[in-house]
Amino acid sequence: MEADLHDLTAAYALDALSPEEAREYEAHLARCERCRTELASFAEAAGALAYATEGPAPPPELRARILQQAQRERPNVAPLRKRWVAPLAAAAAVAACVALGLGIWAASLSNKLDRRTKELAREQKVAAILATPSSRTVSFGRGVLVVTKNGDAALVVNHLKQPAHGKTYEAWISAGGAPQPAGTFGGGAVVAVPLEGSVRPGASVLVTVERSGGVEAPTQKPFLSVQS
Amino acid sequence: MREYPAMPRSFAHLSDEAVVALVARSDQEALAELYDRFGRVAYGLALRVVRDEKLAEDAVQEGFLAAWRNAERFMPERAKAGTWLLTLVHRRAVDVVRREQSRRADPLPETAESAPQGSAEDDAWLHFERERVQAALRKLPDQQREALELAYYGGFTQSELAERLGQPVGTIKSRMFAGLARLRELLAEPNGESTWKPTFTT
Numbered sequence: 393m394e395a396d397l398h399d400l401t402a403a404y405a406l407d408a409l410s411p412e413e414a415r416e417y418e419a420h421l422a423r424c425e426r427c428r429t430e431l432a433s434f435a436e437a438a439g440a441l442a443y444a445t446e447g448p449a450p451p452p453e454l455r456a457r458i459l460q461q462a463q464r465e466r467p468n469v470a471p472l473r474k475r476w477v478a479p480l481a482a483a484a485a486v487a488a489c490v491a492l493g494l495g496i497w498a499a500s501l502s503n504k505l506d507r508r509t510k511e512l513a514r515e516q517k518v519a520a521i522l523a524t525p526s527s528r529t530v531s532f533g534r535g536v537l538v539v540t541k542n543g544d545a546a547l548v549v550n551h552l553k554q555p556a557h558g559k560t561y562e563a564w565i566s567a568g569g570a571p572q573p574a575g576t577f578g579g580g581a582v583v584a585v586p587l588e589g590s591v592r593p594g595a596s597v598l599v600t601v602e603r604s605g606g607v608e609a610p611t612q613k614p615f616l617s618v619q620s
Numbered sequence: 621m622r623e624y625p626a627m628p629r630s631f632a633h634l635s636d637e638a639v640v641a642l643v644a645r646s647d648q649e650a651l652a653e654l655y656d657r658f659g660r661v662a663y664g665l666a667l668r669v670v671r672d673e674k675l676a677e678d679a680v681q682e683g684f685l686a687a688w689r690n691a692e693r694f695m696p697e698r699a700k701a702g703t704w705l706l707t708l709v710h711r712r713a714v715d716v717v718r719r720e721q722s723r724r725a726d727p728l729p730e731t732a733e734s735a736p737q738g739s740a741e742d743d744a745w746l747h748f749e750r751e752r753v754q755a756a757l758r759k760l761p762d763q764q765r766e767a768l769e770l771a772y773y774g775g776f777t778q779s780e781l782a783e784r785l786g787q788p789v790g791t792i793k794s795r796m797f798a799g800l801a802r803l804r805e806l807l808a809e810p811n812g813e814s815t816w817k818p819t820f821t822t
Contacts, residue, residue: 402797403778407707407714408771410779432698437804439703441772442665442710443746444753450663450680451673455655458681459648462688466646554644554692581689 401427405434466551466581517586521546530618535583537597537618543590547583547597549616554579555601562602563587564610567595576606591620636701637694644691651688658702659684661746662709668773669713670720679716683709710772717775756806764799767792 397420403409404417421427521527522538530537535549547563555561555578563585564571574587574597591597598614631639631653639657642650662683666676686708687694694704757765770776770784778796782789 399793399797402800403771403793405800406768406771406796407711408776408778408781408796410777413777428698433804434800435699435707436703437800437807438772439700439706440753440803440807441768442661442706443749444757445664445668445773446750447664447667450659450677454663454677454680455652455659458655458684459652461681461685462648462651465685465688551646553646578692580692
């Protein structure tokens with residue numbers, strides 16, 4: 393079974409697998425360093441086939457269209473705005489997370505499969521929080537903070553740039569006393585993070601930029617602050 | 621509202637991988653640069669697969685936008701930026717062609733029918749690269765070459781190929797594997813027959 397999967401590397405590099413076969417192979421890839429290495433060199437050879445084609449130049453307007461669409465998808469940072477929203481927003485956020493989960497497989501050139509598995513676990517945790525019917529949702533313009541009755545909380549932020557090299561984003565829960573570290577994360581089109589620690593009513597969730605690995609107390613001014 | 625400076629920036633000194641790193645930081649000028657480097661090849665590839673200009677444009681657009689969305693996941697130690705980008709475009713093109721079942725009945729041309737236009741952009745390097753890959757393809761045993769071409773340009777899955785060629789799936793799998801492995805070797809040869817040098821007889 394696994395032996396058969398090794399043989400699929402060439403077909404996968406050529407995009408010649410059915411979606412089911414591709415998923416199965418990708419799961420295998422996560423476990424098989426040999427296939428990851430082989431895929432890298434096969435993908436290079438398959439990619440070379442692109443250069444063997446000849447044809448007309450693309451129409452000039454295609455470039456402008458791509459750039460406009462890119463701009464629409466990731467406009468510049470919107471101002472922070474806090475308001476209470478109906479639980480409907482939670483459903484939308486769940487949908488966004490599911491789409492994100494699927495996107496992970498779809499974008500599966502993905503060499504970061506091992507890391508991805510951890511990310512997926514995080515996303516599932518977030519999805520569970522968002523799917524809790526009694527969760528409260530605080531919308532703040534760039535995303536949402538969702539808090540369950542137990543204080544489990546997830547932060548979803550849209551369009552977050554990758555932190556600079558050697559830096560990470562770090563979330564904090566502040567309930568009057570010193571802010572408590574609540575987890576580190578990177579950037580992305582949609583970043584969904586389960587917070588470590590519990591968010592009580594009235595507590596604030598802050599996000600700062602810190603050195604990689606995170607720190608015990610914030611050293612920077614928060615660029616995002618949401619009151620639960 | 622724009623974050624980037626009004627001064628025109630030059631990306632000429634940057635590697636493809638460095639440009640992708642900037643794309644990952646939502647730098648739209650870097651995305652434009654990426655398009656200028658790979659848009660033409662991407663479109664040629666998409667057109668070859670989907671054989672429809674409109675659909676080819678869609679595949680290229682979706683491929684570049686996928687790059688825009690996922691650039692932070694790109695790992696330069698695993699793939700060249702060009703390979704990564706062209707894979708994204710190819711995948712979209714294959715998705716399109718699989719949806720457009722009707723096109724599957726069309727005969728498969730040996731090479732794309734349209735003559736190159738806009739040869740100003742068609743720089744010498746692109747031409748050289750095309751010759752080099754075509755030459756390598758010609759050196760493959762016919763059955764391996766056929767399997768690679770039908771899979772990569774035709775968008776057929778291995779099972780569809782097996783059916784179409786009347787062979788067991790295992791045979792098709794082996795041909796693709798052997799063909800791609802051989803192609804990789806041929807392309808790695810530093811001084812193949814098609815080296816880009818004028819040859820003179822002395």
